[in-house]
Amino acid sequence: MADNFVSSSSDESDVECSSNGDEESYKAINDVLGYQFEPKRTPTQRTEAVIEESSNTDETSAADRVGNTEWCTCSNCVAMDTQIESRCCMERPQILTKMEEYRDQTDSALSCMTEHPGFTANCLNPWVLEVAYLQYRQQDEETLELAQNEIYRHTAYRQLVRWCWGIVGRNNRVTLPSCCVSKIRNTFPNAEGVYTGFRLPVL
Incomplete structure (x- = not known):
């Protein structure tokens, strides 16, 4: 041949x-x-990539985000330990979409994702989180040996991702807005006040 x-x-x-x-x-x-x-990127993924790239282009402004909340526009974010975690809900297109949907349905604007009734129902309701955790356990076939509030936090983060980003797939991590993370942590606190924070997947 x-x-x-x-x-x-x-x-x-x-x-x-x-x-x-x-x-x-x-x-x-x-x-x-x-x-x-x-597979081609969806418009949402393209927008997300642009945000990620633009946030990494200016190292000075990225470093300026750590330890303060000057970058927050919703007034509910807290200072985070890393640049990648220092994001406001108003900077996340997927979350803005949910907030705009709510505005269109109710004629009422939200200033922060933590005010969305869907956030409260999906991410802060312990009974919803218990059922969601069982579903995740069944899918992942793993049992996490964690304290109750840690299970709630872990599940709440996953619920927020599923609700706003859809199914992102195993080992695809999404950085959540500081305001949402803070609200979840305050609702289900760690007794010692120690939290893991964002981690990249182990490949």
């Missing part, structure tokens, strides 16, 4: 068909485009 084609140079545009006239095979081989079967 390798003898069917003769190249006059290393440039693919110079490849010529052999004397057997197998032009259709040549066309089929050379019309294959790399990555043509890869």
Whole structure:
């Protein structure tokens, strides 16, 4: 099969068909485009990527976010330990979408995601979190040996991601807004006041 084609140079545009006239095979081989079967980013993912990239372009402004809340526009964020966690709900397109949906349905604007009744119902209601935790355990086939409030926090974070981002897939992590994380932590506190914070997945 390798003898069917003769190249006059290393440039693919110079490849010529052999004397057997197998032009259709040549066309089929050379019309294959790399990555043509890869899934495409959704508009939301593209927006998210732009935000992530723009936040990393200016290291000075990124470092300025740590330890203060000057970047917060909802007035409910708290100072976080890392730049990646120092995000306001108003900076997250997926969360803004939920807030806009609420505004359209009720003619009432929200100044922060933590004011959304859906946030309270999905992320702060212990009975909802208990059922959601059982569902996650069934899907993941793992049992977390955690204190009750830690289970609630862990599940509440997952609920917020599922509600606003949909199914992101295993090992795909989303940084949640400081205001939402703070509200969840205050509702289900750690007795020692020690929290893990955002961690990248172990691949």
